[in-house]
Amino acid sequence: MNTFTLIFLAALAISISVRIWLAQRHLRYVASHRDAVPAAFSDAITLTQHHKAADYTLAKTRLSFLQIVVETSLLLAFTLGGGLQWLDNALSGVFASEMTRNILLIGSVMVIAAAIELPLDLYRKFVIENRFGFNALTPKRFFIDLLMQTTIGVLLGLPLLFVVLWLMQAAGDLWWLYTWLVWVGFNLTLLAIYPTFIAPLFNRFEPMENGTLKSRIEQLLQKCGFTAQGLFVMDGSKRSSHGNAYFTGFGKTKRIVLFDTLLKHLEADEVEAVLAHELGHFKRRHVVKRMAWVFAASLVFLWVLNWLMTQTWFFNGLNVTSQNTGMALVLFFLVLPVFTFLLQPLSSLYSRKHEFEADQYAAVQTQAHSLISALIKLYRDNASTLTPDPLYAMFYNSHPDAQQRIARLQIAVHN
Ligand SMILES: [Zn+2]
Secondary structure, eight states: OOHHHHHHHHHHHHHHHHHHHHHHHHHHHHHHTTTSOOGGGTTTSOHHHHHHHHHHHHHHHHHHHHHHHHHHHHHHHHTTTSHHHHHHHHHHHHOOOHHHHHHHHHHHHHHHHHHHHHHHHHHIIIIIHHHTTOBOOOHHHHHHHHHHHHHHHHHHHHHHHHHHHHHHHHSGGGHHHHHHHHHHHHHHHHHHHIIIIIHHHHSOEEEOOSSHHHHHHHHHHHHTTOOOSEEEEEOGGGTBSOOOEEEEOOGGGOEEEEEHHHHHHSOHHHHHHHHHHHHHHHHTTHHHHHHHHHHHHHHHHHHHHHHHTTOHHHHHTTTOOOOSHHHHHHHHHHHHHHHHGGGHHHHHHHHHHHHHHHHHHHHHHSOHHHHHHHHHHHHHHTTOOSOOOHHHHHHHOSSOOHHHHHHHHHHHHHO
């Protein structure tokens, strides 16, 4: 057996074991804390609501085992199982042009993976979300969304893929650098057009009605020195009852979007505090910093891919004999997550640091106690667990635990 096959299998075994171990810990921890609301929340959250959060978390975590089985089987079927080589052989028999073959190879892998993961997604939305009363999607809307997402994905992704494959073949030794520049440009363009061209295809965005809430928010924006194109309310309720708020776009297209579901559940001062938290992310340049990390990582990955595509052991070790650019690209992105999985806690830690900073910003610009009550309502209404397994949370969670966030905000209240 090829040494790289062994390395790949070992990395895969490690990542699967860690995922299963963490999910099991999480299940045990949440179940064993199901029967008591943590003291800090006992005034605001009833035992019934706490039970719901635990059961919702358990249902989602149990589904993740199935997710691991499906993902791993698919990865092994494509690589060591010979699926990719079989696809490539089949396409070579029909299409003479290498570019067409490469695009179809990558396209087929994406379609097959999406088709196999579809039942899991359906189960998540129409069984779990339904059972806990969060789903507002009809099957019809689900499939219309899927069709539109696929169409947009093809319209945007196909030209990008064509350019990348062309650069890999024709741009010489520095193709990875040119590809990186194209990738950065593509992402920045997407970010600029998303709020005005893509998001409105899926949701209605109404300018916020004039009133006390709007003038309070405008005052807050002015105080924080923030200019945005507009303040919009989005009909998130047509898909789910989970509430949210976000900033989107950059430069001239920058806008603030509040879900209608958020406005329904929060008081004006709480909405203001949630917005101030989001503003904190902008003011502390978290979005830019995260983007810089993502771009830096993609440059490294492309450079590694440049090296790997000339290494026969990389292809043979994954049971592939066609050593060409399309195959290199698809193999690389299939196996990359296996090797980067253990970096997840670093990314989560970085994100949690930013969340604390945004909370601090909100505490200074608005009232810390308003953010505390907003957070409690959001945890309650979204049935987010208050008692995650500490190691599981450390590994995956992009947001600090409710208890930690509120404890830090309470220090701000007392100062
Ligand atoms: Zn945040």
